Amino acid sequence: MARIPLFSPESMTDEQERVYRAVVDGPRGTVVGPLRAALHRPELADRWQRFGEILRFGTTLPARLTELAIVVTARRWNSQLEWHIHAGAGLRAGLSQDVLDAIKVGAEPIFGDAEEADIYEFARQLQQTGNVAEEVYQRIMQRWGKVGVVELAAVIGYYTLVSMTLNVHEIPLPDDVAPPLDPIPHSSAGPAHGETLPTLARCSFAPKPFSTVTVSPSARSEHAAASPKSQ
Structure with missing residues (x-):
């Protein structure tokens, strides 16, 4: 209630x-x-x-990246309703279930997409420390420009406000939904401090392998014969 x-x-x-x-x-x-x-x-x-x-x-950011920043924020603040809404939205927007599951339990998410890895790390650092390392900031700037980096910071800040509002007023989940997030203890404070906010794990980036195509010798010969001598 x-x-x-x-x-x-x-x-x-x-x-x-x-x-x-x-x-x-x-x-x-x-x-x-x-x-x-x-x-x-x-x-x-x-x-x-x-x-x-x-x-x-x-925003100018793809929906899956906006939703990724939101679920990082929801996990950081143990915001049950925010996670419930935006984990589903993120899945529909193209985030993988493996990534969402890792964030949910505080494990290391492994990204096959550099865009997602950068967004996660930007959101993680901002939530964890209140700022973002220069190299991470510049990667977002280079990929998404000034507008994109401003929007991303605003999304994270806004959904921090959302998380705090949901938590402090205890806005309930739908009646048939169990709380999706278990508390993850903060690494620097024990139960005596009343601290239950999670320390978010760093991510790993594992690029997806390119598929290979085998070309037969006869096909290579035909291509060479048909190709102009100079480009």
């Missing part, structure tokens, strides 16, 4: 219902998560939903 009253459409003020309808009629299609709490201040909820819509659905 949530710590704060959650609204049904029937119990909303006109201003709350206006924001509610804007969300339902947008790409989310439903009001879930932190917006259920934010509706206590409709002006905040309205700006929140517009900001979140841009960062989830309107």
